Amino acid sequence: MAERAQYEELVRQLSAFGAVKREMARIMPADCHSGSAAVLTVLGRHGDMRMSRLAELLSVDLSVTSRHVAHVAERGWIERSPDPADKRSRILHLTPAGQEQLDELVRRTTHLLADRLGDWSDEEVGRLTQLMARLRDSFGDCRAAPRPAPPPAPPALERTTRTPAST
Amino acid sequence: MAERAQYEELVRQLSAFGAVKREMARIMPADCHSGSAAVLTVLGRHGDMRMSRLAELLSVDLSVTSRHVAHVAERGWIERSPDPADKRSRILHLTPAGQEQLDELVRRTTHLLADRLGDWSDEEVGRLTQLMARLRDSFGDCRAAPRPAPPPAPPALERTTRTPAST
DNA sequence: TATTGTTATACTCTATAACTATA
DNA sequence: TATAGTTATAGAGTATAACAATA
DSSP: OOOHHHHHHHHHHHHHTHHHHHHHHHTSOTTOOHHHHHHHHHHHHHOSEEHHHHHHHHTSOHHHHHHHHHHHHHTTSEEEEEOTTOTTOEEEEEOHHHHHHHHHHHHHHHHHHHHHSTTSOHHHHHHHHHHHHHHHHHHOSOOSOSOOOOSSSOOSOTTOOSOOOOO | OOOHHHHHHHHHHHHHTHHHHHHHHHTSOTTOOHHHHHHHHHHHHHOSEEHHHHHHHHTSOHHHHHHHHHHHHHTTSEEEEEOTTOTTOEEEEEOHHHHHHHHHHHHHHHHHHHHHSTTSOHHHHHHHHHHHHHHHHHHOSOSSSSOOOOTTSOOSOOOOOOOTTOO
16 A cells, blocks of 8 residues: 555656647547547457447447547448347457558557657566556546445445455 | 567557546546646646746646636636736746645545555555656657657658648 | 737547437 | 447537737
8 A cells, every 4th residue: 555645646647647648649640549549459459349348448438439430430440240149239340451550550659659768678668568557457447437426325336346345 | 678569568558548537537626627636736746837837847738728727716726926027927826725725636636546556565656656757758848849840850750740831 | 029828719539418229 | 128329419628820918
């Protein structure tokens, strides 16, 4: 368990972090902004999936996912096939053009990082990546309605699969 | 110098990071969103300063800063005094009410982190904070037009600097 | 003429709610 | 009735450009 002051400092870094993300956004292709990039990245990494699964991995609402998916589908980067097992669902998968676009994104972002983090050691980059992954994991599925806090139910934190029993 | 694959993985973590920030945003007071919180935090940490300096520390455009500052000023959390040395400038400083608000923000965010990172060691929190600070530092002042990318520069991907060449 | 701020406008991302189709 | 997905609407953050006041 860390101390108060440490949390404060971490929060400060988290806030200031938007700048780095915006810098990333600036090098994106004109019609492939961060929302589209996120869709392509997740599909490239995890393979075909349904909308709801994608929304979960992106940690955004299904409605948001729907918009981003529509955007990339319009450009031919993904295809939405009907799910034979559930006619309400659609299976998303990357097209060759989508893979090319994804490659381009990787090219640009790695180029930017190589430029900026040229003096970082292999170990440092790895450690940061690892800690960020863990942070994200510690926050779990943090999409909206994490605290419905209804008067009747015990406000504990039942959805937090996060070892809350630290008391 | 790290490897390609590592950069890709880091990018992935950076993208997925929005979720954590949104979770933070959800616990903010209704009239003190992330923009306001950032203003208060920076003023609390660095003391009185001018708009331009604040914009620099926030890594956002001056126009954005102006809006956020107006918001917090309307609520009495900061005061804008004229700068005797330069009548164009305004010196910003936290009011007691602003300090209280800031304390409240710290209370909420540290509480959230304590809940989520309860099983993190002191060392891990410190290391993550340190690495994030360094990352931010490596990106420098990454506000718009950080790469004026004059013609002589590497033609790689100057991200289509708005094609200003249309004099 | 250059700089400090402010304001108007536009764009992206996200969430909530209403709605359709299917389970 | 509940779930998967779409669409409309609204709110927040940011950038660009035009403008005012001062250096």
